[in-house]
Amino acid sequence: MYRYGPLAPLDWAENCDAELRRQNNLWNRPVRVYDGTDMRAEWALTARRLRRMALAFDKKAITGLDCAAAVVAIKASERRATLTGANAPPSHLVTIMHQQVSEEQPTSTQKMLDAIRRLRGETDDGQGL
Numbered sequence: 001m002y003r004y005g006p007l008a009p010l011d012w013a014e015n016c017d018a019e020l021r022r023q024n025n026l027w028n029r030p031v032r033v034y035d036g037t038d039m040r041a042e043w044a045l046t047a048r049r050l051r052r053m054a055l056a057f058d059k060k061a062i063t064g065l066d067c068a069a070a071v072v073a074i075k076a077s078e079r080r081a082t083l084t085g086a087n088a089p090p091s092h093l094v095t096i097m098h099q100q101v102s103e104e105q106p107t108s109t110q111k112m113l114d115a116i117r118r119l120r121g122e123t124d125d126g127q128g129l
Helices: 014-035 037-064 067-084 092-098 108-120
Strands: none
Touching: 037 067
């Protein structure tokens, strides 16, 4: 009776298992990135680091009157605000809320339908001429 397929490894050591685990993690890592849990954890860690950095340089800037430390503290604070969404730019929704809608101006769809009706010879009530 013959066996087909790969043979059992001859010199299988502990480092071979470790290498296979590393390769498995490498190839399966992108799947976990798209899950979002790793990304949220990374953002949380980054926000904490930026906060610690801002606090440390802020203290140094105040106690030592160090302008460079103040700049670093402000930059770290700005980046943390951007990361957490605290200084998001105004979106188009704000513009739409303040924009007044005029009933007098027809929409592009209405203009197109009017042109089609004129070409077909229809009146406003949908009847022909």
